[in-house]
Amino acid sequence: MTDLIKYTAAxxxxxxASGQVSAVEVAQAHLDRIDAVDKKVNAFLxxxxxxxxxxxxAVDAKRAKGEELGPLAGVPLALKDVFTTQGIPTTxxxxxxEGWVPPYDATLTSRLKDAxxxxxxKTNMDEFAMGSSTENSAYGVTGxxxxxxxxxxxxxxxSAAALAAYEAPLAIGTDTGGSIRQPGAVTGTVGVKxxxxxxxxxxxxxxxxxxxxxxxxxxxxxxxxxLHEAIAGHDPLDSxxxxxxxxxxxxxxxxxxxxxxxxxxxxxxxxxxxxxxxxQRFNESVELLRELGAEVVxxxxxxxxxxxxxxxxxxxSEASSNLARFxxxxxxxxxxxxxxxxxxxxxxxxxxxxxxxxxxRRIILGTYALSSGYYDAYYGSxxxxxxxxxxxxxxxxxxxxxxxSPTTPTTAFPIGERxxxxxxxxxxxxxxxxxxxxxxxxxxxxxxxxxxxxLPVGLxxxxxxxxxxxxxxxxxxxxxxxxxxxxxxxxxxxxAL
Amino acid sequence: MNLVSYDDALxxxxxxxxxxxxxxxxxxxxMFCGCSTTLGAEPNSQTCPTCLGLPGSLPVxxxxxxxSAVKIGLALNCEIAEWCRFARKNYFYPDMPxxxxxxxxxxxxxxxxxxxxxLEDGExxxxxxxxxxxxxxxGKSSHIGGATGRIHGASHSLLDxxxxxxxxxxxxxxxxxxxxVRAPEVAKAYVAELRELIKALGVSEARMDKGxxxxxxxxxxxxxxxxxxxxxxxxxNVNSLRSVERAARYEIxxxxxxxxxxxxxxxETRHFHEEDGSTTAxxxxxxxxxxxxxxxxxxxxIAPARAWVEELRAALPELPRVxxxxxxxxxxxxxxxxxxxxxxxxxxxxxxTIAAGAPADQARKWWMGELARRSNETGTDLSEQxxxxxxxARVCAxxxxxxxxxxxxxxxxxxxxxxEGEPDEVVAKRxxxxxxxxxxxxxxxxxxxxxxxxxxxxxxxxxxxxxxxLVGAVMKTTRGQADAxxxxxxxxxxxxxxxx
Numbered sequence: 001m002t003d004l005i006k007y008t009a010a011x012x013x014x015x016x017a018s019g020q021v022s023a024v025e026v027a028q029a030h031l032d033r034i035d036a037v038d039k040k041v042n043a044f045l046x047x048x049x050x051x052x053x054x055x056x057x058a059v060d061a062k063r064a065k066g067e068e069l070g071p072l073a074g075v076p077l078a079l080k081d082v083f084t085t086q087g088i089p090t091t092x093x094x095x096x097x098e099g100w101v102p103p104y105d106a107t108l109t110s111r112l113k114d115a116x117x118x119x120x121x122k123t124n125m126d127e128f129a130m131g132s133s134t135e136n137s138a139y140g141v142t143g144x145x146x147x148x149x150x151x152x153x154x155x156x157x158x159s160a161a162a163l164a165a166y167e168a169p170l171a172i173g174t175d176t177g178g179s180i181r182q183p184g185a186v187t188g189t190v191g192v193k194x195x196x197x198x199x200x201x202x203x204x205x206x207x208x209x210x211x212x213x214x215x216x217x218x219x220x221x222x223x224x225x226x227l228h229e230a231i232a233g234h235d236p237l238d239s240x241x242x243x244x245x246x247x248x249x250x251x252x253x254x255x256x257x258x259x260x261x262x263x264x265x266x267x268x269x270x271x272x273x274x275x276x277x278x279x280q281r282f283n284e285s286v287e288l289l290r291e292l293g294a295e296v297v298x299x300x301x302x303x304x305x306x307x308x309x310x311x312x313x314x315x316x317s318e319a320s321s322n323l324a325r326f327x328x329x330x331x332x333x334x335x336x337x338x339x340x341x342x343x344x345x346x347x348x349x350x351x352x353x354x355x356x357x358x359x360x361r362r363i364i365l366g367t368y369a370l371s372s373g374y375y376d377a378y379y380g381s382x383x384x385x386x387x388x389x390x391x392x393x394x395x396x397x398x399x400x401x402x403x404x405s406p407t408t409p410t411t412a413f414p415i416g417e418r419x420x421x422x423x424x425x426x427x428x429x430x431x432x433x434x435x436x437x438x439x440x441x442x443x444x445x446x447x448x449x450x451x452x453x454x455l456p457v458g459l460x461x462x463x464x465x466x467x468x469x470x471x472x473x474x475x476x477x478x479x480x481x482x483x484x485x486x487x488x489x490x491x492x493x494x495x496a497l
Numbered sequence: 498m499n500l501v502s503y504d505d506a507l508x509x510x511x512x513x514x515x516x517x518x519x520x521x522x523x524x525x526x527x528m529f530c531g532c533s534t535t536l537g538a539e540p541n542s543q544t545c546p547t548c549l550g551l552p553g554s555l556p557v558x559x560x561x562x563x564x565s566a567v568k569i570g571l572a573l574n575c576e577i578a579e580w581c582r583f584a585r586k587n588y589f590y591p592d593m594p595x596x597x598x599x600x601x602x603x604x605x606x607x608x609x610x611x612x613x614x615x616l617e618d619g620e621x622x623x624x625x626x627x628x629x630x631x632x633x634x635x636g637k638s639s640h641i642g643g644a645t646g647r648i649h650g651a652s653h654s655l656l657d658x659x660x661x662x663x664x665x666x667x668x669x670x671x672x673x674x675x676x677x678v679r680a681p682e683v684a685k686a687y688v689a690e691l692r693e694l695i696k697a698l699g700v701s702e703a704r705m706d707k708g709x710x711x712x713x714x715x716x717x718x719x720x721x722x723x724x725x726x727x728x729x730x731x732x733x734n735v736n737s738l739r740s741v742e743r744a745a746r747y748e749i750x751x752x753x754x755x756x757x758x759x760x761x762x763x764x765e766t767r768h769f770h771e772e773d774g775s776t777t778a779x780x781x782x783x784x785x786x787x788x789x790x791x792x793x794x795x796x797x798x799i800a801p802a803r804a805w806v807e808e809l810r811a812a813l814p815e816l817p818r819v820x821x822x823x824x825x826x827x828x829x830x831x832x833x834x835x836x837x838x839x840x841x842x843x844x845x846x847x848x849x850t851i852a853a854g855a856p857a858d859q860a861r862k863w864w865m866g867e868l869a870r871r872s873n874e875t876g877t878d879l880s881e882q883x884x885x886x887x888x889x890a891r892v893c894a895x896x897x898x899x900x901x902x903x904x905x906x907x908x909x910x911x912x913x914x915x916x917e918g919e920p921d922e923v924v925a926k927r928x929x930x931x932x933x934x935x936x937x938x939x940x941x942x943x944x945x946x947x948x949x950x951x952x953x954x955x956x957x958x959x960x961x962x963x964x965x966x967l968v969g970a971v972m973k974t975t976r977g978q979a980d981a982x983x984x985x986x987x988x989x990x991x992x993x994x995x996x997x
Contacts, residue, residue: 084553097552104546106553201795203553209794238555239796318794321585324596325550329656343591343654370587370789379791 004029005166009075009223016074023056023074030076037497042142043162047121055118073116078162078171081122084203093127093137096354097332106203107235115230123158127356129207132428136358150412153183160187171217178432181444185407185458188446190224191217195465196439197242200235206322208315211436221475225253252469253476259293264400268304275410277450281457282406285447301392307434310385320366390438397464405431407444407458443471446490506753512680514673515715520666523701527662528633529556540657548662550594562664565700566631570607580800583793592636600632602790614686625671636661685742693817716748728762743774841869853890891920905929931980945970
């Protein structure tokens with residue numbers, strides 16, 4: 001039965017649908033795996049054993065009645081602790097929400113439940129999704145299953161690590177500046193940031209509203225596509241949700257054919273700061289795409305060099321406002337309410353005790369950037385840069401179908417290495433941030449191990465907004481070709497836990 | 498503090514006012530979620546993740562709220578933005594669930610308008626409108642244990658979020674200059690006119706006593722002849738028409754007193770006190786207060802289609818001032834009489850009575866006389882009297898048909914008010930029909946002539962005016978149920994016949 005945890009989501013669903021295995025067996029196998037390894041990995045903040053088994057039983061009962069099962073029915077999933085789950089604690093990796101049990105499900109949570117997906121529990125993350133390593137979680141760091149002394153990426157390190165540690169075949173992340181793709185890259189898994197507005201944000205605890213986007217994490221491109229189709233689509237509860245059909249990503253993932261596609265290599269994503277082994281695997285991927293029949297050209301996006309500073313004005317500005325609601329009045333932590341203090345003092349003491357240093361840093365940064373007299377110079381200018389970046393993308397996509405780059409400049413770095421150097425930490429998102437600012441779609445998938453440290457390297461594919469299917473077409477073809485070359489999926493090279 | 502007199506204040510200074518009025522819209526649901534807006538519900542029973550600001554919740558704009566805002570903008574002669582956004586106004590307060598208010602900042606939905614208001618002497622004063630924008634209301638704090646109900650000195654506070662998220666339209670005037678001594682009157686007339694307008698549009702009941710319409714009075718003084726505005730005070734939540742006038746008047750005197758003393762006005766919010774009409778200092782508003790506005794990223798911009806705006810414009814109801822002028826003309830009333838009709842809230846009942854067939858002067862006579870008096874005595878609204886316009890119209894018809902005289906009609910109205918049924922039923926039950934049967938009256942007339950021989954002689958001698966006394970005698974014997982005109986005719990006929 002240990003095999004069950006290595007199944008892809010597609011195979012798991014097929015096995016359940018055909019009666020080879022029950023959803024309860026699948027859920028139990030994963031719960032056992034979590035039991036066995038998660039003390040080391042710390043991917044989960046909360047495991048919902050009862051809920052998972054109940055959901056699995058419901059799928060089995062449905063099958064027994066002869067009802068049709070959806071394409072992911074009975075497949076276990078690890079949910080990033082940034083989405084609300086009715087009756088299940090939701091902390092966002094923060095002390096300030098410790099003990100909060102949401103009274104409502106996020107739209108994404110409801111869709112997963114409706115699809116018969118078995119939610120195993122909530123995964124660890126940098127506090128309020130602010131970070132690239134999960135070191136900013138108030139509940140301890142998550143280890144990278146490839147090397148537990150290294151970071152699993154962030155903010156969605158818990159979700160990526162759960163996949164790489166075979167604790168779940170599917171996971172959900174959110175990507176504000178790379179929080180799905182960068183963890184995917186450093187754990188050898190697949191992560192997709194869908195087009196902004198294609199996955200509902202209702203119930204996604206906001207970090208930066210104009211950048212946050214939920215998306216699928218998986219071990220294969222097809223599994224990511226299946227999950228993508230389950231969670232995407234218009235939601236009237238989210239005003240920024242796009243009212244248009246979801247691109248046919250599952251069909252695209254199965255196509256495995258890039259002949260005739262034009263692919264652009266972003267010139268600006270190379271050079272100083274890029275690890276040699278990362279560039280080596282990236283360049284091999286470029287060659288591979290040529291061999292597969294794609295036309296590869298170099299493109300320049302000069303404004304991308306401004307993306308990081310613009311991001312670190314916009315995201316903290318929105319965060320400073322989004323996080324104002326944590327005031328000890330209605331839910332979550334309350335500190336100092338001893339009958340002698342004013343509401344204002346209790347709010348201040350609670351925020352002092354409840355937020356970690358990175359969250360405080362960004363709240364202060366954002367508050368400053370929005371201040372009267374500074375707004376135009378900071379927030380206003382950053383919005384202009386955002387427009388320039390979108391124009392660079394538009395110009396590039398006029399000539400190519402997708403853009404490619406390394407997902408992140410380096411492989412997984414050791415825990416603690418950048419913890420006291422925010423600027424170094426921020427550089428991990430150098431290649432992923434432009435897509436958040438422009439709102440388009442991007443994927444990271446494994447493209448090999450860096451020779452110098454034997455750690456996974458991610459290939460990033462970027463497509464225009466609402467052309468998410470192109471990611472899966474290219475990703476599916478690259479994945480198939482690499483698996484053929486290696487004779488097995490990359491993750492099998494990870495050391496046993 | 499001894500204040501300088503109002504006249505002395507105005508002798509030295511020009512008041513400049515800015516009025517900010519918040520109107521709670523009468524939409525069924527809140528501005529950004531589906532919660533009910535019904536007043537008086539159990540605290541915190543009309544809330545959801547969105548209006549409680551729970552983590553992860555998102556707003557969705559109420560389309561009726563936007564439509565109401567456009568209607569108000571159009572009625573205030575504003576331009577309607579082709580494209581506008583919501584913005585977040587960031588500040589911490591426990592009754593604000595997200596610790597930012599979703600409002601509009603530099604892109605209001607309506608701007609650059611005006612409202613003409615009529616002053617008591619009939620003069621029209623134009624108040625220019627800076628903007629009208631959409632926003633959400635906050636929750637309500639109740640401070641427990643303090644003497645004043647204010648937060649200072651309270652032992653604890655209770656929060657009710659039922660009001661949080663109720664749609665508000667904030668209407669801001671441009672600085673109102675040149676009103677001089679009539680500034681308080683202009684302020685009151687503006688708020689009164691705005692209230693009528695909002696009611697006519699049907700977007701809110703605009704009851705100030707229920708907090709559906711709240712007014713902030715900003716006021717500053719400058720010496721005559723100076724261009725630059727003085728420092729203003731902001732008197733918050735002045736919640737009746739009379740209070741608006743009193744607050745403006747008080748602040749004029751207070752500012753003048755401070756300035757005359759060589760002092761400086763502090764920019765601050767002030768509380769108005771109904772009991773004595775004074776204001777006291779609240780929060781000091783230094784210019785450091787910074788709401789860090791930025792465009793609301795959880796909502797998409799609003800771009801009211803021009804065709805839709807024109808549709809709304811075409812469908813605007815007749816606006817109050819136009820309607821009043823029309824009715825005044827139709828009814829042939831003086832300004833003063835029209836004002837009384839308005840003050841009594843009698844326009845609608847009169848109109849409905851006319852619609853039910855009564856002549857305008859009769860309809861007005863009843864509603865402004867008998868019924869207005871009763872409404873005053875009982876302290877209830879005219880529209881709440883237990884008599885319908887149709888019933889008043891029926892009484893008018895009975896008078897016109899000669900079946901009732903004025904005195905009897907009054908008794909019929911009384912009967913209807915007392916719940917005795919329809920006018921005809923009251924006539925029947927009380928036996929109030931006018932006696933106009935000549936044979937029945939004949940005896941009474943003969944008796945009156947016989948008993949008042951001296952008066953009858955005077956009439957025979959040509960002093961026809963003396964007939965009144967005989968008519969009175971007949972009315973007395975018929976207990977008022979005779980048709981007085983008919984009685985007079987009968988007496989004159991009888992005496993003339995004798996002379997032939």
